[in-house]
Amino acid sequence: MTAAIAHLGRFTLQVLRSLGHAAFFFIDLLRFSPAALRRFGLVVAQVHAIGNRSLIIIAASGLAVGFVLALQMYYALVTYGAAESLGLIVNLALVRELGPVVTALLFAGRAGTSLTAEIGLMKAGEQLAAMELMAIDPRARVLAPRFLAGIVSMPILALIFSAVGILGAYVVAVLLIGVDAGNFWSIMQDRVDVWRDLGNGIVKSAVFGLICTFVALYQGYETQATPEGVAHATTRTVVIASLGVLGMDFILTALMFSTP
Amino acid sequence: MRESAPFLLRRVAPSTLHSDSLIEIDRVSFGYDASRTILNDVSLRFERGKVTAILGGSGCGKTTLLRLIAGVHPATSGRVVFDGEAVNAQDKAQLYRLRRRLGMLFQFGALFTDLTVFENVAFPLREHTDLPESMVRDIVLMKLNAVGLRGAAALRISEVSGGMARRIALARAIALDPELIMYDEPFAGLDPISMGVAANLIRKLNDATGATSLMVSHDVLECFSICDYAYLLSSQGQVVAHGSPDELKASPHPEVRQFIRGEPDGPVRFHYPAPPLAQDLGVSA
Numbered sequence: 001m002t003a004a005i006a007h008l009g010r011f012t013l014q015v016l017r018s019l020g021h022a023a024f025f026f027i028d029l030l031r032f033s034p035a036a037l038r039r040f041g042l043v044v045a046q047v048h049a050i051g052n053r054s055l056i057i058i059a060a061s062g063l064a065v066g067f068v069l070a071l072q073m074y075y076a077l078v079t080y081g082a083a084e085s086l087g088l089i090v091n092l093a094l095v096r097e098l099g100p101v102v103t104a105l106l107f108a109g110r111a112g113t114s115l116t117a118e119i120g121l122m123k124a125g126e127q128l129a130a131m132e133l134m135a136i137d138p139r140a141r142v143l144a145p146r147f148l149a150g151i152v153s154m155p156i157l158a159l160i161f162s163a164v165g166i167l168g169a170y171v172v173a174v175l176l177i178g179v180d181a182g183n184f185w186s187i188m189q190d191r192v193d194v195w196r197d198l199g200n201g202i203v204k205s206a207v208f209g210l211i212c213t214f215v216a217l218y219q220g221y222e223t224q225a226t227p228e229g230v231a232h233a234t235t236r237t238v239v240i241a242s243l244g245v246l247g248m249d250f251i252l253t254a255l256m257f258s259t260p
Numbered sequence: 261m262r263e264s265a266p267f268l269l270r271r272v273a274p275s276t277l278h279s280d281s282l283i284e285i286d287r288v289s290f291g292y293d294a295s296r297t298i299l300n301d302v303s304l305r306f307e308r309g310k311v312t313a314i315l316g317g318s319g320c321g322k323t324t325l326l327r328l329i330a331g332v333h334p335a336t337s338g339r340v341v342f343d344g345e346a347v348n349a350q351d352k353a354q355l356y357r358l359r360r361r362l363g364m365l366f367q368f369g370a371l372f373t374d375l376t377v378f379e380n381v382a383f384p385l386r387e388h389t390d391l392p393e394s395m396v397r398d399i400v401l402m403k404l405n406a407v408g409l410r411g412a413a414a415l416r417i418s419e420v421s422g423g424m425a426r427r428i429a430l431a432r433a434i435a436l437d438p439e440l441i442m443y444d445e446p447f448a449g450l451d452p453i454s455m456g457v458a459a460n461l462i463r464k465l466n467d468a469t470g471a472t473s474l475m476v477s478h479d480v481l482e483c484f485s486i487c488d489y490a491y492l493l494s495s496q497g498q499v500v501a502h503g504s505p506d507e508l509k510a511s512p513h514p515e516v517r518q519f520i521r522g523e524p525d526g527p528v529r530f531h532y533p534a535p536p537l538a539q540d541l542g543v544s545a
Binding site for chain 2: 122125126127129130132133134135136137141
């Protein structure tokens with residue numbers, strides 16, 4: 001019994017220590033971000049590296065989600081004679097939820113793992129230590145630009161995901177099924193609010209970008225500098241970032257859309 | 261230093277500050293955790309403008325010593341003095357000020373793999389100075405020329421050999437003309453030609469720039485061919501002997517002789533401590 005309590009105590013202390021360590025790391029990233037902004041070229045290069053290389057998977061997934069969403073919604077709505085609402089439902093589902101969330105999950109798998117592995121291998125190859133010994137803080141030079149780039153890239157990718165998804169829904173609903181094109185677009189124009197729907201979706205995806213990039217950088221920076229260490233760190237990035245995104249999505253949705 | 265070398269095998273006394281020393285390690289002990297001491301009350305002195313080698317077997321704390329000098333870790337006890345100033349690993353501002361005065365060559369180069377050879381050497385210049393790009397280019401090409409790799413400036417790091425990587429890292433280490441250059445195993449894994457080139461470069465660069473060089477290695481012959489002075493560390497993290505290469509070669513000390521001659525057994529045992537073989541195999545002797 002005593003041993004079990006001692007074990008629980010050790011585990012709790014370990015968790016608290018890890019959380020505290022991560023919190024200090026997060027504060028450091030925030031602290032170095034203004035300086036990284038002043039060297040905007042570094043951030044732009046990372047936006048290109050993180051965002052541009054995720055574009056194909058994001059666009060392809062958006063298109064597929066748009067196709068399926070239009071089909072499923074049509075089958076459900078046509079039963080109640082509400083097929084003219086298809087454009088609205090597809091749009092709201094994409095810009096409010098699916099765009100930010102699915103983009104974030106894909107981002108965690110595509111760019112997050114890439115960031116973790118890159119930083120982890122830089123650590124294993126003593127590149128970060130070399131930078132330190134050149135009196136250059138790797139958190140300022142390497143991590144902060146990537147952190148900002150992740151926050152900037154995610155909303156752009158989520159918008160692209162939603163836009164391509166809506167186009168996919170248009171192809172299925174209007175061109176294949178025969179839903180009225182004017183109705184498909186006009187109901188969106190009429191009922192989708194730029195700030196409440198699109199704006200909140202962008203805020204959500206920026207928060208998800210912060211979560212995914214922070215987790216990826218932290219895991220890479222704190223990884224054990226061995227092949228196994230890097231492998232475990234990339235796995236942890238996907239798991240923690242995905243769970244973080246899903247948890248935060250519920251909180252943000254409750255805060256943003258609690259009033260009708 | 262050769263002329264005034266203290267007599268071989270003398271235990272290093274707790275040092276007092278010497279004006280001709282760039283670095284003094286004063287009764288330093290260190291361990292990565294409380295259970296294992298890596299360096300045990302060591303005192304060393306590195307004179308300005310000289311090439312000093314720190315020799316010793318794997319795991320004796322040679323690289324750790326370099327890390328202590330650079331303030332990567334704080335010493336458990338004792339102090340490290342860099343040009344009259346005690347290194348404080350907790351004081352980031354002081355550390356970064358000191359580190360701008362040193363260059364370090366890592367064992368495997370630690371080159372930035374996403375940059376070209378040119379960009380690697382230009383990296384410290386671009387980070388620490390506001391020099392115009394034309395001047396950065398000139399300096400980088402001169403540094404690369406010094407290590408014989410001006411023609412490789414446009415190559416990516418994945419395209420260069422291990423020996424070339426070491427030389428590029430050396431060019432990067434001297435980009436800001438540091439007062440102290442630290443070499444961590446500069447000869448490890450190099451073929452004989454690359455090894456000779458590296459040794460020659462270390463000596464020539466030291467003499468040309470007037471820097472102080474500190475070299476950690478277990479390659480006795482190459483070190484002795486270029487260094488002015490050498491320390492030998494034991495596997496217990498203590499200074500066994502120090503002196504000029506000639507003095508160390510002539511040493512009657514069993515551990516020094518074993519190390520220099522590369523004998524498999526001696527004061528440093530071949531076998532890791534273990535119970536008798538017969539006992540492990542379950543047979544009676």
